[in-house]
Amino acid sequence: MVTVVSFVRFSIIAACCLIFILFVTQRDVETYPRTLKFTEPIQDQEDTFNFSVPAITIADIIKRHQDELYKNLSKLLSNLKLENLTLATGGQPVRSVIITTWRSGSTFLGDVLNAVPGNFYHYEPLLNFGIVQIRDPPLAEKAINNLKQLLKCNYYDLNNYLNYGKAHVYLFTHNNRLWKECERYPQFCWNTTFLSDFCKLYPFQSMKVVRLRLKLAEELLKDQLLNVKVLLLVRDPRGTLQSRKHRDWCPGAPDCDQPKLLCNDMVADYEAAADLQKKYSDRFRAIRYEDLSVDPYNHIPDLFKFFGLTFHENVKKFLDSHTKTNAGGVSSTFRDSKSAPFHWRLDLNFTEVQYIEENCQEAMKLWGYVKAKNETHLKEFNPVTPYVID
Numbered sequence: 001m002v003t004v005v006s007f008v009r010f011s012i013i014a015a016c017c018l019i020f021i022l023f024v025t026q027r028d029v030e031t032y033p034r035t036l037k038f039t040e041p042i043q044d045q046e047d048t049f050n051f052s053v054p055a056i057t058i059a060d061i062i063k064r065h066q067d068e069l070y071k072n073l074s075k076l077l078s079n080l081k082l083e084n085l086t087l088a089t090g091g092q093p094v095r096s097v098i099i100t101t102w103r104s105g106s107t108f109l110g111d112v113l114n115a116v117p118g119n120f121y122h123y124e125p126l127l128n129f130g131i132v133q134i135r136d137p138p139l140a141e142k143a144i145n146n147l148k149q150l151l152k153c154n155y156y157d158l159n160n161y162l163n164y165g166k167a168h169v170y171l172f173t174h175n176n177r178l179w180k181e182c183e184r185y186p187q188f189c190w191n192t193t194f195l196s197d198f199c200k201l202y203p204f205q206s207m208k209v210v211r212l213r214l215k216l217a218e219e220l221l222k223d224q225l226l227n228v229k230v231l232l233l234v235r236d237p238r239g240t241l242q243s244r245k246h247r248d249w250c251p252g253a254p255d256c257d258q259p260k261l262l263c264n265d266m267v268a269d270y271e272a273a274a275d276l277q278k279k280y281s282d283r284f285r286a287i288r289y290e291d292l293s294v295d296p297y298n299h300i301p302d303l304f305k306f307f308g309l310t311f312h313e314n315v316k317k318f319l320d321s322h323t324k325t326n327a328g329g330v331s332s333t334f335r336d337s338k339s340a341p342f343h344w345r346l347d348l349n350f351t352e353v354q355y356i357e358e359n360c361q362e363a364m365k366l367w368g369y370v371k372a373k374n375e376t377h378l379k380e381f382n383p384v385t386p387y388v389i390d
Contacts (some may be wrong), residue, residue, distance in 0.1 A: 085203030128164035
């Protein structure tokens with residue numbers, strides 16, 4: 001009897017619960033819109049609201065950079081009319097080109113020029129040609145064309161140059177203003193439109209070339225639209241060859257490790273310098289690395305006047321920090337400038353020095369370099385004397 005009563009009670013309670021559940025369920029169904037079916041998926045909130053950010057374009061980057069650049073330059077270089085100096089505004093930039101060879105002080109001088117606010121730096125634009133000196137056709141035409149296109153900020157026909165740079169980014173890293181944007185927008189770094197438009201924003205362009213001999217640089221001077229100024233940078237062949245010993249890319253490359261070839265180029269450059277000095281007296285100059293290093297605070301301002309550049313406070317700060325002490329590796333530009341050009345006297349033995357001198361007698365005579373007499377003399381003598389380009 002107790003069992004039957006318990007079963008009845010349980011059945012009544014279960015029935016009540018079932019009725020309640022059906023009532024609540026029906027009520028919830030009625031609260032949804034009549035058009036919504038439970039078989040249709042409910043949209044995610046991100047599909048209902050558009051949170052996407054418009055993709056940045058090359059034009060956006062160029063406009064932003066132009067605004068920032070011109071604002072800063074207007075404060076730093078208030079005496080200049082920027083619209084007359086940028087290709088983006090129909091003007092012509094101030095263009096400076098250093099012609100030299102490997103390990104002759106051009107990295108230091110290139111960085112000095114790049115300390116100028118508003119400078120766009122074309123660092124060794126013939127890197128993709130390899131460890132060769134370009135003296136004649138067939139390489140000459142291609143090399144000169146590349147240099148002209150870069151100075152005109154035209155990257156559209158420089159596929160070999162850009163493809164090399166993608167695998168050797170130091171082609172761009174020395175141009176710190178460009179590389180900063182490359183790090184922010186790597187998707188555009190090697191884009192020809194971006195590079196061309198970015199380059200055109202700058203009122204100053206500098207370029208250092210270590211693979212082109214001077215006689216070919218006349219093609220740049222002939223181009224009146226470029227209005228370029230060219231500096232030949234020369235170094236004692238003993239110092240140059242000693243410095244090259246420490247570079248793994250030099251040994252085995254005749255144009256790099258053979259004293260005879262180096263000094264033949266120095267003679268040819270001297271003859272070309274004499275010719276260019278007559279034809280382009282206001283746009284060509286030569287200087288020895290030793291003279292520049294021993295007295296940078298006089299020679300650098302003088303070179304800036306030649307190039308048509310302002311000796312800005314940033315340049316002085318660079319000299320103050322890079323000419324007092326030795327620091328870094330073999331490619332560092334932090335050097336005691338008074339001793340750096342003559343370090344070869346301690347690093348080379350007298351036999352090595354004699355071998356170089358035997359192959360470089362004419363070049364050393366033309367450029368004012370003195371021979372060492374013996375081992376003792378080598379360690380203490382002054383290897384430079386005055387010279388004249390005649």
